Amino acid sequence: MSAASGLTGFKTLVRREILRFLRRPRNTFVPPFVTNVLYFSVFGVILGDRVGGIEIAGDAVPYILFILPGLVVLGAISNAFENASFSIFHGRWNDYIEEPLTSPMSYSRMVVAYIAAGATRGLLVGTLIAVIGAFFTTVGVAHPIYLVAFALVITLLFSSFGVVGGLWADDWDNLTMMNQFIVRPLVFFGGVFYAVRDLPSPYYELSLLNPMVYMVNGVRYGFLGVSEVDPAWSLAVLSALTAAILAIDVVLFKRGYGLTE
């Protein structure tokens, strides 16, 4: 089993995972398209005109532009999480995860393949949402490197969380619960639709414990050049967290958690 043939296994699994969601555009792209057209229409245009601008670091940002990075984050991480967790759980449910599991591919390559595919889906959906936003307002990119870095890190992070979820779940309800009752509330309270600095104490301090605040602000910094928190520090912490969750994923696979008896 050479390194080259191990890489072939990795590439095959990534390809399989990406093809799975690309061949189902009605499941992958239509729901976020419809949802985000509604978000931009209702929150951005109708409510946004009444809200006016949101002040960040002395700059007044139009509301529709303010919510755009948060919507990108919401779509990107939800899809990254959902893809990895669904793929692993569905494979366990129907036993076909045994196809890669009984192969000579290393556990770490399997994990990275699932995470990479989930992150790819998150990035595609995030890009789609940004493009939809561009139909409603002028979208610029103030710091492209930061934007790419944050987009990569947050999709990798949530795809890594998705692996844990896919291994942990023992029923479909568990998957729904994780997405609806953990991921979405954290995003909604993470400063997507409002500036966390506007919150009174102790809600402001509590919000700073929410990792979504750093993700939303990081991506906002990439798009708009303004942020409520230090983007470099946020990126470093999120990168470290991603590495830690990825390592946990590999350990779980090696131990056969949820995969073997």
Add this chain to the structure above:
Amino acid sequence: MTAAIEVENLRKRYEDVQALDGVSLSVPEGSFFGLLGPNGAGKTTFINILVGLVRRTGGRAEVFGHDVESEYRQARDAIGLAPQEFNVDRFFPIREVLKHKAGYHGVPAGEARGRADEVLKRVGIYEKRDTRFHWLSGGMKRRFMLARALITDPDLLILDEPTAGVDVQLRHELWDLITELNESGTTILLTTHYIEEAERLCDEVAILDSGNLVTVATPEELMDRGPDRITVTLRDAPASAPDLPTLAANRREGRVESVEMDGDQLVVTATKGGLVAPDLVRALDRAGHEIVDFDISRTSLEEVFVEMTREGGSDQQTEPVAAADGGVGRTNRGDSE
């Protein structure tokens, strides 16, 4: 020569069930090895330990000299598995499923494509290459399971009940195919409920019962262990079995187990019946009995199997099975026969 499979004192415990209890056996490279046992004997657990779907509790398990856990990549690289339960990716047509499986084993995409077509033709379902597994008939699904096991060109082919639920014609076709593979050097490990299958195909069989290895022998040796039944039809048969000195002598030597009359037939149960029969015929002739018909039936492997596993109480100790409600059964994976 390195054994294809070498296990020593292999143990697996599922909570309060001892699925494998210190199994030691060696499967020679190139052999056709059968694994027999009643439901819950530990056959599927044994196989799943080899491929990494079940973690052993203790003991040693190696495939071509590679430990199945510490050197799992080398061990799995050598194995092609056709499990009893269908575990096929249902998102893709079967040709793509095969290409993916080959890819996981390091086969480059171009070569994988060629191999997929080749194995689909070999098992006779090439025309269904663009169909998803779900839409195949039962027999085609079985053929596909074999194709998927073959796509990686394995040195060790593990077949868990490969002919379960297939018609006689397909069973014979699969037998021919498997035999051909074995003749070309592939080691085969076969579990089956069809004793005829083991008798016909295997060089050697191991009988497992309640997680214990009962015996390892060739089918011939096993059948030799069971008694033969000599049936002699007599004209003007006596009411009771004739008192023949040769039968008495053989009985003393332990060769004859029982002698009884069944209507006009004298029925003698004896080990190595072929040796007893000539003496019996001569003795009957000397005693003035006219023989109308004569038959020796050998104990079948099935009878030996039933005899050997009868006292194991296998029905009382059943391995955990995959969740029957369609849930994720990973935590209670076991035999699913």
